[in-house]
Amino acid sequence: MNTFRLRHMIVGFLCLSIALLLSWLMRGAAGWMPDIVLATLVAFAFYGKLSDIFVLSGFAAWISNWTDMFQAETILLVVLPFAVFGLRKTILPFKNPFSVLLLTVGCVMAFYAIAVGRGVLSDPWMLARTAMLSGLWGAFVYAFFSRMEIQ
């Protein structure tokens, strides 16, 4: 396996593990958390190959699943990074942290619109802060990947 791709996979997996751990800790302590797992997957979708994205998003979906059956959220965790990958390969003109931030915000909105439906309207402020903080995390992870690529 080529060293560069392997390094990306390992760093992507570590970032995802940190994101999962932080989410659980924060939700337990504050009852709320930014969607940094989804943000990490979106950032990774800007670098990874299709099969790499499948491995990471599949792992995230597997470990995040809270019932014995597939739920909409689990499926979205796999589908949304693929959608981002498709956008990156087709119509996205820029590949920079700002694009990642915008796409992460879009993905978080889409995630909750599909998974929760009208329930998101009950607390628009929570949706806004979740999307913004997730976007910032996504941009940060992307910048980290970019730095790794330069080195």
Next chain:
Amino acid sequence: MRRESYTIGILCVAVAFAVIFAAPLGRIMRQSFGERAYSEGNAHIAQRTVCETEQALSKSLRDARAAPPAIPAFVYSNYPFNFKDELLISGGAARGMKKGDGVTAGEMLLGTIYEVFRETALVRTIFDARTRFAVRIGEKGADALLVGGSTPRVTLIAKNADIREGDVIYAVYPGMPYGMPVGTLVRRVPSSDSLFDESAIQVPLNPADIRAVAVLPSLSSE
């Protein structure tokens, strides 16, 4: 190049297998993440683990205060995202649970069952943004509507309702015993349309800490 494809291919198959055939394992991994590993003698560990488990379970059941006809149940996992708040509990249809049954923790109303599987059930708690049910406030029993969320609140309180901060809020939920406590009134403020008042609720429960619950069989037949 070929070796690289094999490695990624194997990883893809492993993840797909885990997602499809070993879904509960991910849940268990999530729960036990960070737990320390022991390296003592197996027999000693097994004995100690059994004793500790019995102690922990009986403490959880005491905390849940499940008195008959309530069915005691353990919490397997929590919803890991925002807006919704669901608990996967033990029991399910095999233990006689059904959709609409009330769920309490420490004699406080926590939520209701909304999906039942053979050996598990999903509970929608009052911390879920989709939760809505009628409540009454204080000694006078002022009517209001509980709206769930990370900070649950009561809305549609009449302007002339004689209630004050600290008044108890209790459920008026079809099929459940009348007057299950939910929390207390925090601060009464006018609603955005100024036609009614509303208030946040102080709930003495943290869903992340709940390990056991009591399921109250619904009084109304489905």
